[in-house]
Amino acid sequence: MSPHKGVAPLLGSVVNLNFPGHYIHWGFVLLSLANLLVIVAMLIVFVLALTLPFVHTRRTQRGRATNIATDRAPVAGLATASPTVGTASGGVGHGVLDEDEPGLWTAKIRKAWLRYLPPDKMLPDSQPAYVASWIYVFGVLTLMSLTVVIASGTVLALEGPVWWHISSVGLFVNSLHLWSVECFFGFMAIHLWGKFWMASWRGKRQLTWMTGAIAFLVSIFEGFTGYISQTNFDSQWIAFEAKDAMNGAGIGAFFNTMNFGQALMLHIVVMPLVIGLVVVIHIVMVRLRGVAPPIEALPEHLGEPDGAASSITASSTARSSPASPGLSDAGLAMEDAATSREQS
Amino acid sequence: MALVVVVLLVAVLAILFSSPDVPPVTLQAWSSAQPIGFTHIALSELEGTSTSATYGPPYNHGSGSVQDIFGVSIQRAIGVTDPIDPAKDFVVDPLVTVSGQPALKAALVRYKSADQLTRRSWEQAYGRALSKAKIVNSQLEVPPGSYGPVGTMLASFLSMARSGGLDAQLVAHSGFYTTNYTNPLLFIGDSAVAQPSSYWNKIVTAQKMQSHQWGMMNETGSWPGQPWLWLYVMWYQIPPMSTSHNGDVEVIAIMTALSLGLVLVPFIPGIRDLPRWIPVHRLVWKDYYRTYRSTSQGHARGGTSPPAESAKTGPGAQPGPL
Numbered sequence: 201m202s203p204h205k206g207v208a209p210l211l212g213s214v215v216n217l218n219f220p221g222h223y224i225h226w227g228f229v230l231l232s233l234a235n236l237l238v239i240v241a242m243l244i245v246f247v248l249a250l251t252l253p254f255v256h257t258r259r260t261q262r263g264r265a266t267n268i269a270t271d272r273a274p275v276a277g278l279a280t281a282s283p284t285v286g287t288a289s290g291g292v293g294h295g296v297l298d299e300d301e302p303g304l305w306t307a308k309i310r311k312a313w314l315r316y317l318p319p320d321k322m323l324p325d326s327q328p329a330y331v332a333s334w335i336y337v338f339g340v341l342t343l344m345s346l347t348v349v350i351a352s353g354t355v356l357a358l359e360g361p362v363w364w365h366i367s368s369v370g371l372f373v374n375s376l377h378l379w380s381v382e383c384f385f386g387f388m389a390i391h392l393w394g395k396f397w398m399a400s401w402r403g404k405r406q407l408t409w410m411t412g413a414i415a416f417l418v419s420i421f422e423g424f425t426g427y428i429s430q431t432n433f434d435s436q437w438i439a440f441e442a443k444d445a446m447n448g449a450g451i452g453a454f455f456n457t458m459n460f461g462q463a464l465m466l467h468i469v470v471m472p473l474v475i476g477l478v479v480v481i482h483i484v485m486v487r488l489r490g491v492a493p494p495i496e497a498l499p500e501h502l503g504e505p506d507g508a509a510s511s512i513t514a515s516s517t518a519r520s521s522p523a524s525p526g527l528s529d530a531g532l533a534m535e536d537a538a539t540s541r542e543q544s
Numbered sequence: 545m546a547l548v549v550v551v552l553l554v555a556v557l558a559i560l561f562s563s564p565d566v567p568p569v570t571l572q573a574w575s576s577a578q579p580i581g582f583t584h585i586a587l588s589e590l591e592g593t594s595t596s597a598t599y600g601p602p603y604n605h606g607s608g609s610v611q612d613i614f615g616v617s618i619q620r621a622i623g624v625t626d627p628i629d630p631a632k633d634f635v636v637d638p639l640v641t642v643s644g645q646p647a648l649k650a651a652l653v654r655y656k657s658a659d660q661l662t663r664r665s666w667e668q669a670y671g672r673a674l675s676k677a678k679i680v681n682s683q684l685e686v687p688p689g690s691y692g693p694v695g696t697m698l699a700s701f702l703s704m705a706r707s708g709g710l711d712a713q714l715v716a717h718s719g720f721y722t723t724n725y726t727n728p729l730l731f732i733g734d735s736a737v738a739q740p741s742s743y744w745n746k747i748v749t750a751q752k753m754q755s756h757q758w759g760m761m762n763e764t765g766s767w768p769g770q771p772w773l774w775l776y777v778m779w780y781q782i783p784p785m786s787t788s789h790n791g792d793v794e795v796i797a798i799m800t801a802l803s804l805g806l807v808l809v810p811f812i813p814g815i816r817d818l819p820r821w822i823p824v825h826r827l828v829w830k831d832y833y834r835t836y837r838s839t840s841q842g843h844a845r846g847g848t849s850p851p852a853e854s855a856k857t858g859p860g861a862q863p864g865p866l
Contacts, residue, residue, distance in 0.1 A: 213562030217766040223752055228781045230758045234768040250827035333828045337546070344550040365565060374565075375558035378767075383554055385772050397824035401810035413807040420772060427770065433566040434764050437744075437753055439725075440733045441760060448611035448793035450618030453602045453625040458730070461723025494829040495820060498836060 213375075238382060246390045249334035322487050330494050330501070335394035338387050339486075345384035346479070350472065352377040357468050361431050361460075381423060388416055400492040403502070408489055411482035418475050425467035428457055439463070566751070566764040571714070571728060574735070574743040575705035579684045580677055581742055585735045586701050587674065589630040590694070591667045595737045596630045596730040603628040603730075611793040619793075626726065634731050638713035639701060648700045651693030658692070666692035755780055775802070 222233040231239075327336075355373045356364060364370035392412065401409035428439040439457040446452040456462060493502050575582040588594040598608035602625040610620055636655075642648055655663065670691035677686045684702055686695060704710045714728040735742035745754075753759035758777045763769030779785050779795040788794060809815055819825055826833055 214560045217561055218564065219766055220750065221752060221762070221766040223757075229778075230752075230756075230781075231774075232752065232762050232766070232769065234763070234766050235761060235771040235774075238768045238771050239774075250824065330829055330832045332831055335828050340546045341550060344547045345554075347547060348550055348554050371562065371565065372558060375561070375563040376554055378563040379557035379561070380550070380554045382557075382768060383550060389772065394828065396809070397819050397822070398828055399816065399819040399825065401816070406810040409810050410807050413809070417803050417806070423770060423772070430565075431568070432564075433568050433747070433751075434564065436568045436725075436729065437748055438760065440729050440736070441753075441755065444609060444611075445792040445796055447602060447609070448619055448790070449796045450622045452619070453622045456602075456626060456724070456726060458726040459724045464723070494832045495823075495825045497832070 238386065242386045242389055245386070246335075246393055249338065249390065249394065252334055254332045254334055317484065317488055322484075324487070327491055328493070330497075331491055335390075335398075336491075338391040338394060341387040342384060342391050343479070343483075345380055345387055346475075348380035349377065349384050352380055353468065353472075361429065361464060365431070381426070385419070385423070388419065392416060398492060399495055402492050402495075403489065405485070405489045405492055408482065408485040411478055411485055415475065415478045415482055418471065418478055422467065422471040422475055425463050425471060429460065429464045429467045431460065435460075561767065564764045564767045569732060569744050569747060570708070571705045571710045571732065572708040574732060575702055575710075577743045579679060579702055579706070580674065581735060581739050582705060583674060583677075583684060583698050583702055584671075585731070585738065586635055586698055587667060587671055587694075588734065588738065589634045589731065590636075590698075591664070591671075592631055594630055594734040596628065596634075596734050602626045611790040613790060613793045613797055628727065628730065630730070630734075633717065633727055634714065635697070635701060637717070638704065638710055639697060641713055642700060642704060642709075645700060647696055651696040651700075654693040655697060662692070666690075666694045670694045670698065756786075775799070 217234070224231045224233060224236055352373055356370070356377060359367075359370060359373075364374040395409065395412065424438075424442070428435045428442070439460075442457045443452060446455060446457055455466070571582075585594065589597060592598070595608060596603065598604075598606040600606045600608060600610040601619050601623050604624060604627065610617055612620070636652070639648065639652060655666075658666075669689045670686070673687045673689040673691060673695075677684055679685070684699065686699075689695075701710070704713070711728065714731065715722045715725060717727060732744055736744045736748065739745065748754055748759070749757070751762070751764045753762050753764070758774075758781065761770045761773040761777045776795065776799050779798055780791060785791040785794050785798075805812065805815070
């Protein structure tokens with residue numbers, strides 16, 4: 201392959217990894233040190249996400265909400281927030297809905313959309329107060345990594361499959377693509393582990409889990425098509441090795457791993473569309489059903505399965521919360537809820 | 545904010561570590577490095593004894609690489625969809641394109657006009673002679689024998705490969721534009737299967753990418769590869785898959801079942817109960833449980849279902865499966 205040309209000095213690697221890798225051999229397990237480090241890093245980040253105290257970026261609005269399920273903390277990953285608009289029951293847009301002519305399919309869709317997913321639910325600026333762990337951040341980080349994957353992949357697509365072999369800028373963009381993919385899978389795996397141990401499929405959230413799992417599996421296939429689209433030794437060997445599994449399963453009749461054109465089209469057109477669709481459904485389900493409440497949560501903290509406000513007593517909603525120095529916002533909200541429980 | 549964090553993290557990783565790019569193996573490089581090994585594989589293509597020639601669907605009607613599970617072969621049921629005749633497609637057709645070599649032209653005419661039995665006898669004779677071949681001044685010298693036109697054909701074939709012409713010819717079968725590298729990859733791959741010390745195998749083994757080296761999840765150099773494939777790759781290391789002729793389809797079946805299981809976790813008793821039995825969730829919601837410890841522990845001590853799962857106190861309080 202031709203040497204990389206262009207503005208190389210600034211964009212070349214600082215640490216040279218282009219040497220025979222170190223491997224860990226333990227019984228039948230044979231792992232490259234690099235892969236092992238990625239896996240260990242993921243596990244460490246997962247444990248840290250579970251154990252490190254969560255830092256709120258905005259204080260919970262005290263005195264307004266009195267229930268753990270309605271008391272809202274800022275959404276992880278959002279730096280700015282605006283006051284909550286409308287109500288969870290879909291108050292926004294009701295006036296518009298009433299003016300729609302019955303029978304028009306556009307109006308029906310809009311009505312249904314606003315009924316089940318009003319703007320404040322689709323783009324919330326707060327979450328239940330028990331959303332107070334770093335593990336919640338990894339869904340957003342996965343989504344942001346996907347954004348970088350798509351952006352870097354778009355540049356590679358615009359320049360063509362050979363560009364990154366002969367240009368140092370191209371190599372740098374390819375590096376962005378590679379590391380954003382590693383981050384994407386790392387964050388997604390931690391997100392998956394977290395949601396499993398939180399049993400986040402409870403409360404009619406099965407479809408949320410299922411779409412997330414499908415997104416993970418589809419991403420693996422997308423990653424595979426990317427690896428065989430690199431037009432280098434790696435893609436050459438992986439395509440040759442993978443053909444037997446594809447042929448054995450009958451998939452080879454429809455997808456030839458050694459057909460670079462087919463693999464590239466799958467990688468940059470078909471699979472991104474599939475992933476995009478599944479991810480959109482997943483996010484809509486997250487918004488629709490809301491965040492799963494804690495396991496063994498008190499009944500009054502469960503919230504409605506569609507993410508709307510939980511049933512709370514009138515006396516509790518009218519009460520203002522006490523300020524307790526030293527407690528976190530979430531703790532305050534919990535205390536509020538505990539107090540309201542006693543009152544009711 | 546999250547986007548900024550991810551962009552910075554990815555940029556730092558890209559600047560620090562860059563990305564791997566080992567050039568692909570070419571027929572030119574292989575034939576130059578191992579002319580005898582290359583000619584052995586070319587002869588096996590001509591004889592119809594190579595892995596590609598005996599592979600089976602989707603390339604031909606052989607049975608060498610046909611896999612089944614519980615006696616059912618989807619591969620065979622779907623049949624040949626990408627027909628490949630290695631003798632013709634890999635050797636004879638590329639030689640036909642060579643011009644200015646009357647001896648080669650005559651050899652091809654003689655080879656094509658001979659019956660199958662005669663061809664086999666020439667090929668076998670050449671195979672015996674090839675085992676005693678030597679490299680003299682970078683040239684392949686094969687002892688004389690009664691191998692008819694095959695010697696001339698394969699000598700020209702080697703020259704063509706060493707010049708780089710074969711790399712172009714093997715992808716030119718579909719016209720001016722092409723993106724299909726099936727033929728050259730199958731041809732090079734036949735050496736990986738038949739010759740443990742072949743040119744390609746040496747590079748693959750050095751890069752720790754062989755199947756028994758968990759190669760599918762590895763990357764060249766010291767970069768991380770696809771660690772998320774660990775489970776898929778692991779099954780190939782475990783009997784009976786590690787020694788089975790049907791190993792690929794068996795692993796695919798296992799992974800299909802496990803993938804389905806992952807998607808359907810919320811509906812699988814036992815699996816969906818694990819989060820309650822192993823309370824990692826207490827770390828996630830530690831603030832909540834710290835506040836409500838006595839209540840939740842009371843439920844646990846009582847041996848009853850927790851309130852979230854047992855009580856419906858208001859509209860929409862859905863316990864859900866756990």
